[in-house]
Amino acid sequence: MTSNLVELRDLKVSFDGVQVLHGIDLDVKRGEAIGLVGESGCGKSVTWLAALGLLPGKARISGSVQIDGRELVGQPRSAFEAVRGGRIAMIFQDPSSSLNPVLRIGRQITEALALHRNLKGEAARTEALRLMDMVGIPDARRRFDLFPHEFSGGQCQRLMIAMALAGDPDLLVADEPTTALDATIQAQILDLLIALRRETGMATVFISHDLGAVSQVCERVLVMYAGRVVEQGEIGALFDAPRHPYTRGLFDAIPRLDGERRRLIPIHGTVPDPRRLPEGCAFAPRCSSAIDACRHLRPDLTDMADGRRLACLRPVGEARPAAAPAVLEGAL
Numbered sequence: 085m086t087s088n089l090v091e092l093r094d095l096k097v098s099f100d101g102v103q104v105l106h107g108i109d110l111d112v113k114r115g116e117a118i119g120l121v122g123e124s125g126c127g128k129s130v131t132w133l134a135a136l137g138l139l140p141g142k143a144r145i146s147g148s149v150q151i152d153g154r155e156l157v158g159q160p161r162s163a164f165e166a167v168r169g170g171r172i173a174m175i176f177q178d179p180s181s182s183l184n185p186v187l188r189i190g191r192q193i194t195e196a197l198a199l200h201r202n203l204k205g206e207a208a209r210t211e212a213l214r215l216m217d218m219v220g221i222p223d224a225r226r227r228f229d230l231f232p233h234e235f236s237g238g239q240c241q242r243l244m245i246a247m248a249l250a251g252d253p254d255l256l257v258a259d260e261p262t263t264a265l266d267a268t269i270q271a272q273i274l275d276l277l278i279a280l281r282r283e284t285g286m287a288t289v290f291i292s293h294d295l296g297a298v299s300q301v302c303e304r305v306l307v308m309y310a311g312r313v314v315e316q317g318e319i320g321a322l323f324d325a326p327r328h329p330y331t332r333g334l335f336d337a338i339p340r341l342d343g344e345r346r347r348l349i350p351i352h353g354t355v356p357d358p359r360r361l362p363e364g365c366a367f368a369p370r371c372s373s374a375i376d377a378c379r380h381l382r383p384d385l386t387d388m389a390d391g392r393r394l395a396c397l398r399p400v401g402e403a404r405p406a407a408a409p410a411v412l413e414g415a416l
């Protein structure tokens with residue numbers, strides 16, 4: 085029996101014959117906070133939608149998704165439904181995808197409580213008010229009977245989190261939960277996610293293109309590019325010394341939280357179309373460190389001596405593999 089809450093192994097996804105995920109390995113332990121970062125289109129959302137059985141029927145999925153040791157790939161939708169909402173909840177950028185505009189908010193939360201925890205009547209109402217209070221909705225008792233449009237964007241996001249908590253989940257997957265909000269509200273929602281994890285002990289997967297936000301919430305981060313993980317490690321280590329030129333590019337494009345003033349450098353170019361991935365490393369056409377070998381050989385994600393994992397032939401600074409990479413020997 086595995087000790088991981090979630091284990092993804094060699095997870096691959098294609099739509100209409102176009103592969104968009106190329107073999108993702110990922111573990112989530114109980115209580116930990118993991119970040120998935122990368123620009124739009126790198127496969128962050130598809131990874132989790134696949135793991136939770138939320139992709140449309142045309143998606144072809146292979147590899148393994150284990151939740152609490154139970155294999156889900158190849159199982160009917162009902163097997164996924166059993167873990168969703170209950171053990172694992174997912175929140176999205178747009179609260180309207182989770183909140184029903186024509187139902188009063190209290191009713192939506194109590195319905196979720198009835199579904200996931202079999203709470204009814206006064207017990208459900210009391211718990212719904214507790215959850216609204218927990219996510220920072222002031223005056224919850226009075227606002228219990230309001231409709232979603234009577235709350236601000238940030239409050240709707242809080243209500244969506246309350247709905248997610250109704251199942252008392254072991255894991256909350258938050259997909260760009262702050263992207264649509266202005267900066268002050270963003271910071272409040274990040275603080276809320278951090279506080280909830282502390283209070284409930286639930287694991288958190290935080291999906292974002294914003295490494296700054298990820299570094300506030302998460303302990304470990306996976307950097308994705310063109311449907312693959314290119315660097316993975318403790319957030320502090322990646323922050324102090326990113327080794328993949330793409331990770332460094334993401335850091336260079338964000339303002340420093342410590343106030344250090346420097347020029348922000350955007351990564352030039354765009355993420356490749358999955359139908360036309362370049363040969364070799366998919367980042368090579370945008371990488372100022374790329375050499376000829378990068379355009380022909382695609383490095384595997386390799387365990388490094390310092391504990392991180394890296395897929396790069398031309399890392400930034402010193403990067404020593406934990407063991408000699410047999411396949412690429414002599415390539416440089």
Ligand SMILES: Nc1ncnc2c1ncn2[C@@H]1O[C@H](COP(=O)(O)OP(=O)(O)OP(=O)(O)O)[C@@H](O)[C@H]1O
Nearest residue numbers: 099104122123124125126127128129130131140358
């Ligand atoms: N339902 C779908 N049908 C076809 N292609 C899809 C579908 N969903 C996602 N894709 C493609 O899969 C790739 C990965 O998309 P994904 O949404 O996972 O990226 P992302 O990194 O989460 O980006 P974003 O931050 O914009 O959500 C993209 O090329 C996208 O166009």
